[in-house]
Amino acid sequence: MDTILELTLQHIQIVAVAVGLAILTGVPIGIAITQDQRAADTVLYIAAIIITVPSIALFGVMIPILSLIGQGIGYVPAVIAILLYSQLPIIRNTYTAIANVDPALREAARGIGMTPLQRLRQVEIPLAIPVIMAGVRTAVVMNIGVAAIAAYIGAGGLGQLISRGISQTDPRQLVAGALAVSILAIAADFFLLWLQKRLTPRGLSVKRG
Amino acid sequence: MNRAASEDANVRTYEDDGFRDTDYQAAGRTRNRLKSGIDRLAGAMRLADAIGAGTLKRFNGVIYALALFALGAWAWASGILQSIWELRDDVIYLTFGEWRDVTEFLSGDFSATLQHIPLVLVSGLLAILVGVPFGVWLSRPYMARYAEALMQVLNVGTTIPTLAILALSMSVLGIGSLPAVFGLFVATLLPIVRNAYAGCSSVPSHLIESATGMGMTPRQIMMRVEVPNALFVIFAGIRTALAINVGTVPLAFLIGGGGLGELIFQGIALNDFGMMLAGAIPVALLAVFVDFLLAQGQYWLVPRGVNPLR
Amino acid sequence: MIRLDELTKVFGTPAGDITAADRIDMEVPEGEICVLLGPSGCGKTTTMKMVNRLVEPTSGRIFIDGTDVTKTDPITLRRRIGYVIQQIGLFPNKTVEENICAVPDLLGWDRKKSRSRAAELLELVALDPAVFLKRFPKELSGGQQQRVGVIRALAADPPVMLMDEPFGAIDPINREVIQDEFLRMQSEIKKTIMFVSHDIDEAVKMADRIAIFDSGKLIQYDTPDDLLAHPKNNFIADFVGGDRTLKRLRLITVEEAMMKDPPRVTADDSLSDAVAKMEEHGHQSIIMVGPRGRARGAIRLSDARGQKGRVGEHYSKLPTTVRINEDLRNAVSAMFSADETWLACVDDDGNYKGYITQRGITHILGATYRDQ
Known part of the structure; x- marks a missing residue:
């Protein structure tokens, strides 16, 4: 039991750090590209291609490159992979949310004399937060699976139980690992959905309900 | 509904035309005044742009080529490319x-x-x-x-x-x-x-x-x-x-x-x-x-x- | 012809049974438009949907052209009844042509026959088949979609049509246009039509007969004029509005209300002749016509009396005229804007046909009350 708990925490830590970094990069990128349609298309296109690359293939390509700085396997490639995979849902949702803010609201904000930065902070971002959170949720759920695979490059986490279960043909570890990682994904999904609702400004959620 | 509205809008364009014409005329006068100045400025900018973009593009190309060359050289030196090639039948x-x-x-x-x-x-x-x-x-x-x-x-x-x-x-x-x-x-x-x-x-x-x-x-x-x-x-x-x-x-x-x-x-x-x-x-x-x-x-x-x- | 006999629908709900249509008896004569009118939830739509059995009647019978169809297989029945709904319901996956041919295809018509029919029908609503046949619904404007929706219902030439607020989703300007277009088409095809609406103005415009419903009951079934002139109870009087007599103005043409073959003078007539004519008829003024009978001007009795000369030297211009095929609403409006109590009525070529007075209008509107 101890190991499962430990591995779970390890798993959560990898995903949390990587998605955290992804939010810090993805949200500003998503906001920035609302200014330029061409840039937006390019960025979203690249992010979409990255996300289609299977994770184990991404690891396979990254290991030789990262080993040049002595970080070929383990924690670093896992975090980088998740960071990359999280970009599409987070950038895309940020971009769509900001780009789709009702023009009337934007005009109203301008009309009462807000500067573009004030508009962004007081109007556009608050309105976009539920949508951005939905992107974060997608990223987290998807990357709990990626982190499981990262066990094969020595990143630890619940994937270790699965990999050990397979190599030792030990169904107990295998099933325990598979169930634990599934439950973690489902729990994260529910938790983030709850968080998403909490973070939705009251005025918005009422309008939607 | 939207389509109905746009059809409606088509009808209205005719009425709007009068206003637009005057708008255009006013804008046209301003434009004319600004035109010569902007033209000179724009010409200069275009020139700078062309030089800048060209250099940048060539510069980019050089960087890509260098990076690719470095990667290839490294791959070759470390034998990676060779071992990939040897695995072609397996692949x-x-x-x-x-x-x-x-x-x-x-x-x-x-x-x-x-x-x-x-x-x-x-x-x-x-x-x-x-x-x-x-x-x-x-x-x-x-x-x-x-x-x-x-x-x-x-x-x-x-x-x-x-x-x-x-x-x-x-x-x-x-x-x-x-x-x-x-x-x-x-x-x-x-x-x-x-x-x-x-x-x-x-x-x-x-x-x-x-x-x-x-x-x-x-x-x-x-x-x-x-x-x-x-x-x-x-x-x-x-x-x-x-x-x-x-x-x-x-x-x-x-x-x-x-x-x-x-x-x-x-x-x-x-x-x-x-x-x-x-x-x-x-x-x-x-x-x-x-x-x-x-x-x-x-x-x-x-x-x-x-x-x-x- | 559609005849409903004691038609009843009871919906069972957790809160108890609700009678949506309560023993409805009515008959829509061959080739007429009957508008079912009433506030929402009054049972008009339920009643209509029982005719093509989208709603299965609880009891009562439905006759179409004399045959009892209450027990006919609903699928067969529906293919014989045209159906138009407010949301139009064109199939986005099919082209305009395929949409129009939907029912003929279900009936297994010859492809060539149904496709050429589709082209004919498009021409009937002034849409160029060469342009529109292969288009998809999303490539049409709202008004065009609505026209295609209507002709789709007509494709298999059904004797009977049901229309559920068919023009409700169209903006007011286009709605008038499509309504007029539909009435023109109906005067040729003469279908028996049941038409649900909640708009009294639309009903007055479209209907040969109006059936007003309230809480599941048919309250009054009459021609638009009778309904407006003699609302059966306060509910109907309220529903048709306090200006119901003004609405009747729409139902009467100038031709029906004007005095025909009025006295007239020409430019060459002498003023004394004009005065004589006016005095003979007891008129305060008289119209001067041109050589081909067009209304040119008028002479007032007060101006002409005691004067010498010809009409052509003293006439005053007509402030406005009204065409005989316009309705009385336009005539009254023209009178008010010209500050006149009477107007000269002309045909499309401007020929003087008669005159209409405020008294005359009052008289014709009041006739229905005096007869009783």
Whole structure:
């Protein structure tokens, strides 16, 4: 039991750090590209291609490159992979949310004399937060699976139980690992959905309900 | 409604023309005053731009070429390129497999090993053949009582990591291509069923009413109205599902299925960069290619009337 | 012809039974438009949907052209009844042509025959078949979609049509246009039509007869003029509005209300002749016509009396005229804007046909009350 708990925490830590970094990069990128349609298309296109690359293939390509700085396997490639995979849902949702803010609201904000930065902070971002959170949720759920695979490059986490279960043909570890990682994904999904609702400004959620 | 409004707007343009003309005239005067100044400025800027962009482009090209050269030199020096080249037969075999294995597998001999593309095709096609009719069936009115509950289950199901699905499949079916195909099939099935159901259920009720009112039978309504109008959503489901499928296939090696995963995992285990890349690069290219193919399929195969992309 | 006999629908709800249509008796004569009118939830739509059995009647019978169709297979029945709904319901996956041919295809018509019919029908609503046949619904404007929706219902030439607020989703300007277009088409095809609406103005415009419903009951079934002139109870009087007599103005043409073959003078007539004519008829003024009978001007009795000369030297211009095929609403409006109590009525070529006075209008509107 101890190991499962430990591995779970390890798993959560990898995903949390990587998605955290992804939010810090993805949200500003998503906001920035609302200014330029061409840039937006390019960025979203690249992010979409990255996300289609299977994770184990991404690891396979990254290991030789990262080993040049002595970080070929383990924690670093896992975090980088998740960071990359999280970009599409987070950038895309940020971009769509900001780009789709009702023009009337934007005009109203301008009309009462807000500067573009004030508009962004007081109007556009608050309105976009539920949508951005939905992107974060997608990223987290998807990357709990990626982190499981990262066990094969020595990143630890619940994937270790699965990999050990397979190599030792030990169904107990295998099933325990598979169930634990599934439950973690489902729990994260529910938790983030709850968080998403909490973070939705009251005025918005009422309008939607 | 929108269209009605735009028709309305067309009518109004005529009335607006008068105002616009004066607007244009005023703007024109201002323009003329500014014109000469701006022209001079713009000319200068264009010139600067051309020089700048040109240099930048050439500069970029040089950087790319240098980087590529460095990468290639490094790869060659470390023997990676050579070892990738030496593995070319393996790569081809692990990608395409043999037709014989597929026919044996499909005729019930599950000891045959399916390689990369056969795994995608068998599990993917199976999932489409089962998933689409199942999703459509769930959207029938008499299924309404169970459908929503089942969708909740499927929604939870899609959050389960694919590695876990494969592991669970192996714990039930053992090792080999069968658990691999089954696991891939399940992972692919969920989005397809979900979208087929959602697509059919979201066909506007007034279309059903029209169809009923003109005397279509429930079966005709399904085949002539509901399924065609859900086609785009169904196809989107297939696209998502196959992206998941293609992303998971390399893991099939872990539970005794074939495919390019073998090179990657062996490469990691042996710390053999050449082998890793010989697996990883084709896997990545294949995934991007399949997605591209499906995107094209969605664009061209879904009829224009119900295809928002066209 | 559609005849409803004691037609009843009871919906069972958790809160108890609700009678949506309560023993409805009515008959829509061959080739007429009957508008079912009433507030929402009054049972008009339920009643209509029982005719093509989208709603299965609880009891009562439905006759179409004399045959009892209450027990006919609903699928067969519906293919013989045109059906138009407010949301139009064109199939987005089918082209305009395929949409129009939907029912003929269900009936197994010859493809060539149904396709050429589709082209004919498009021409009937002034849409060029060469342009529109192969288009998809999303490539049409709202008004065009609505026209296609209507002709789709007509494709298999059904004797009977049901229309559920068919023009409700169209903006007011286009709605008038489409209504006029539909009335023109109906005057040729003469279908028996049941038409649900909640708009009294639309009903007055479209209907040969109006059936007003309230809480599941048919309250009054009459021609628009009778309904407006003699609302049966306060509910109907309220529903048709306090200005109901003004609405009747729409139903009467100038031709019906004007005094025909009025006295007239020409430019060459002497003023004394004009005065004589006016005095003979007891008129305060008289119209001067041109050589081909067009209304040119008028002479007032007060101006002409005691004067010498010819009409052509003393006439004053007509402030306005009204055409005989316009309705009285326009005539009254013209009178008010010209500050006149009477107007000269002309035909499309401007020929003087008669005159209409405020008294005359009052008289014709009041006739229905005096007869009783």
